[in-house]
Amino acid sequence: MRLFLCLSTVACISHGYALPGPCSGTCVNTHDPSIITRNGTYYRFSTGGRIAIHTAPSITGPWTYKGPLLPKGSIINLPGNQDLWAPDVAEMDGSYYCYYSVSTFGSQTSAIGLAISPNLETWTDLGPIVNSDPSKPYNAIDPNLIDVNGTKLLTFGSFWNGLYQVPMQTPPTSIRPGSQPYQVSYNRADTAMEGPSVFRNGNYYYLFFSKGSCCGYDRNRPAAGKEYRVMVCRSTFPNSGFVDKLGHSCVNGGGSVVLESHDDVYGPGGQCVYQDPVQGPILAYHYVDRRVGYADGQKRIGWNRMDFSSGWPVV
Structure with missing residues (x-):
């Protein structure tokens, strides 16, 4: 028998994890969500x-499809430029920046591109800002931008040698001259990490990332516990020194679980973390519902409020 403790109308707690918040409208076929608000x-x-x-009037929906950000695909001349991944949208100084990935599954020949907009409606593609190939120690996908007192940092990466970060110019349309990407997270024994998100709360910067197998669950289910899950390390600095709850360095295999498979929620990950104007700190992610199916096209958007009162994020 399962025991549920209902704390609010938003979610119930089961086995230590909250169920995803409600969603109406178009909630399926949503991978790697990035959420931002403008004028309500x-x-x-x-x-x-x-x-x-x-778009929607609330995090709960109803969500309505508005079309593609780049109707003609990316101007980046690489395989995958018509199937763009892992957008990250941020507002800086009155403009909106969407960083996105161009790659193919399992390839290290990748690029992070940038499109800009004055209003989140019309976008101009500026092309690549970070590139990778087999000569690089990193893979240029899954970007995330954070502004730290005017210093812009782009965190990115997956597999190979983990997650990397690089300082950006102001405005953040290119890498700061003379800067090279540096490693912020790595696990030599298990390189299956990707999708970093850096979020500040209080005195700490939290490095969230997804770990495990992300996709194709209907064809090849990973061993139990090896599917996607959301991890975190923290630091008092935005660019180094990240450790997990046990004090293990994030560049030496560290990472504490924030959210993993539970109940009918399977493979949560591809997360974004943002400060919601109504709900407070929000973890948004995709997952599949075991009751519905495991195909990639069946992935749903999930979201939960996060409590940082312990010093660590709890959904």
Whole structure:
């Protein structure tokens, strides 16, 4: 018998993890969501469909499809430029920046591109800002931008040698001259980490990332516990010194679980973390519902409030 403790109308707690918050409208086929608000409207950007854009009056929906961010695909001349991944949208100084990935599955020949907008409606593609190939120690996908007192940092990466970060110019349309990406997280024994998100709360910077197998669950289910899950390390600095709850360094295999498979929620990950104007700190992610199916096209958007009162994020 399962025991549930209902704390609010938003979610119930089961086995230590909250169930995803409610969602109405278009909630499926949502990979790697990035959410931002403008003038009371929520905008959701996600992998596929040349970056699909949905809007809603609330985080709960109803979500309505608005079209692709880049209708003609990316101007980056690489395989995958019509199937764009992992958008990250941020507002800086009155402009909106969408960083996105161009790659193919399992390839290290990748690029992080940038599109800019004055209003989240019309976008101009500026092309690549970070590139990778087999000569590089990193893979240039899954970007995330944070502004630290005017210093812009882009965190990115997956597999190979873990997660990397690089300082950006102001405005953040290119890498700061003379800067080279540096490693912020790595696990030599298990390199399956990707999708970093850096979020400040109080005196700490939290490095969230996804770990495990992300996709194709209907064809090849990973061993139990090896599917996608959301991890975290923290530091008093935004660019180094990240450790997990046990004090293990994030560049030496560290990482504490924030959210993993539970109940009918399977493979949560591809997360974004943002400060919601109504709900407070939010973890948004994709997952599949075991009751519905495991195909990639069946992935849903999930979201939960986060409590940092212990010094660590709890959904």
